[in-house]
Amino acid sequence: MKITVIGTGYVGLPSGAGFAELGHDVICVDNDLAKVALLRSGQVTLYEAGLEELMMRNVASGRLRFSSSMADSVPQADVVIIAVGTPPHPITKEADMKYIRAAAIELADHLSGYTVVAIKSTVPVGTGDEIEALIHLKNPEAQFDMVSLPEFLREGYAVYDFFHPDRLVIGTDSEVARNTIAKLYSSFGPETKRLFVNRRSSEAIKYASNAFLAVKIHYINEMANFCEKTGADVTEVAKGMGMDERIGNRFLNPGPGFGGSCFPKDTIALVTMAQKNGVKMSLIEATVEGNTKRKQQVAKRILEAPGSGDVHKIAVLGLAFKNGTDDCRESPSLEIINHLLDAGISIVAYDPKAMKVAKQIYGDRIEFASDMYAALKDADVLAILTEWDEFRDLDLHKAAQLMNKLNIVDCRNILNPSLARANGFSYSSIGRA
Numbered sequence: 001m002k003i004t005v006i007g008t009g010y011v012g013l014p015s016g017a018g019f020a021e022l023g024h025d026v027i028c029v030d031n032d033l034a035k036v037a038l039l040r041s042g043q044v045t046l047y048e049a050g051l052e053e054l055m056m057r058n059v060a061s062g063r064l065r066f067s068s069s070m071a072d073s074v075p076q077a078d079v080v081i082i083a084v085g086t087p088p089h090p091i092t093k094e095a096d097m098k099y100i101r102a103a104a105i106e107l108a109d110h111l112s113g114y115t116v117v118a119i120k121s122t123v124p125v126g127t128g129d130e131i132e133a134l135i136h137l138k139n140p141e142a143q144f145d146m147v148s149l150p151e152f153l154r155e156g157y158a159v160y161d162f163f164h165p166d167r168l169v170i171g172t173d174s175e176v177a178r179n180t181i182a183k184l185y186s187s188f189g190p191e192t193k194r195l196f197v198n199r200r201s202s203e204a205i206k207y208a209s210n211a212f213l214a215v216k217i218h219y220i221n222e223m224a225n226f227c228e229k230t231g232a233d234v235t236e237v238a239k240g241m242g243m244d245e246r247i248g249n250r251f252l253n254p255g256p257g258f259g260g261s262c263f264p265k266d267t268i269a270l271v272t273m274a275q276k277n278g279v280k281m282s283l284i285e286a287t288v289e290g291n292t293k294r295k296q297q298v299a300k301r302i303l304e305a306p307g308s309g310d311v312h313k314i315a316v317l318g319l320a321f322k323n324g325t326d327d328c329r330e331s332p333s334l335e336i337i338n339h340l341l342d343a344g345i346s347i348v349a350y351d352p353k354a355m356k357v358a359k360q361i362y363g364d365r366i367e368f369a370s371d372m373y374a375a376l377k378d379a380d381v382l383a384i385l386t387e388w389d390e391f392r393d394l395d396l397h398k399a400a401q402l403m404n405k406l407n408i409v410d411c412r413n414i415l416n417p418s419l420a421r422a423n424g425f426s427y428s429s430i431g432r433a
């Protein structure tokens with residue numbers, strides 16, 4: 001099949017490369033000319049495990065191409081997939097629809113023959129109806145069906161998740177469109193669940209899923225606070241809870257709060273959408289509020305790590321919002337660093353992938369170290385904020401020799417507490433003594 005993917009971000013690029021790998025003929029379109037030029041020259045514009053190899057292989061086979069022109073890519077497409085960003089609107093806090101609308105208006109003129117237009121971006125319930133009307137208005141002759149095709153892939157695992165989805169949700173009432181999308185994924189075996197629902201349900205499933213996972217994280221973070229006061233160990237509590245299949249063991253890792261381009265914005269957007277419809281979503285409201293406070297609490301804990309001693313310099317390991325990505329959007333690490341800077345502390349930071357992105361944000365307001373040990377030199381506190389594997393292997397003996405004061409605040413519970421203490425550190429982690 002011929003597929004055009006609009007938007008080459010964290011969703012569009014891995015999906016486009018993935019569809020090419022499934023044997024489809026794919027053109028990824030972006031209106032950022034510089035980005036398209038980089039992609040055409042063989043450079044991957046974002047970090048995702050396995051993406052470079054996947055892209056190279058499919059570019060070489062001729063199944064994956066890049067373009068900045070809808071006129072060159074939309075007319076021949078059987079399926080046009082919209083995967084542009086829906087960042088929070090600066091005023092309303094709802095998903096900002098300007099990129100979706102712009103893409104729809106532009107593609108409308110180029111639709112030719114029957115086409116399925118699918119929205120992969122996370123969009124408010126009812127967006128499919130709005131975009132369908134917009135395309136009709138712009139091009140009354142166009143023959144197309146609008147489908148909601150939400151994407152559930154995680155950053156850092158986007159390539160893996162593309163090929164191993166828990167489920168495919170396909171939202172449309174059109175049988176032709178259903179069959180077309182089913183064909184798109186026909187090489188996936190019966191183990192991949194396919195759920196055909198109406199378009200609005202499909203749009204709602206995406207928000208409901210992300211918000212539920214965010215609630216789960218907020219829940220375990222509050223449970224961690226409770227464990228700290230009562231002498232329980234949240235790691236053991238989470239393990240015990242997770243053994244109940246009704247609860248499940250995933251998304252029960254306590255930490256510095258959830259970040260990224262999805263959970264923070266989607267929870268706020270859902271609360272706002274609900275309010276507009278006269279519905280109160282108190283659980284999600286509490287999650288949004290709790291997650292904001294979480295980062296202040298963690299910053300306070302880091303500042304107070306050495307007891308009554310002075311803190312001048314803090315080594316931060318981890319800038320990305322989670323491991324496996326260079327993405328710093330809504331990263332708890334950055335918000336915590338901002339609180340520490342406000343308190344007049346010098347920060348030296350290291351992240352295996354996100355240094356370039358963070359340097360654009362901070363310039364010379366913080367120092368960037370060449371590796372994790374360089375970050376520790378003369379630091380009064382080590383704060384671990386992202387759960388990169390290489391931090392798990394930190395040589396604590398070496399670390400103790402480099403630091404000025406021996407304090408570790410492990411906000412991802414990745415170090416061995418007894419080993420840290422045996423090396424002379426005052427060690428604190430999340431939700432355990």
Ligand code: UDX
Binds near residue numbers: 252
């Ligand atoms: C999320 C959804 O998982 C994915 O299905 C959707 O398509 C996009 O949003 P992503 O933003 O890539 O994916 O990250 P995810 O792995 O879900 O983590 C989100 C945040 O929650 C991170 O800051 C992470 O550190 C935090 N988290 C996650 C926890 O603090 N504890 C956990 O147990 C899991």
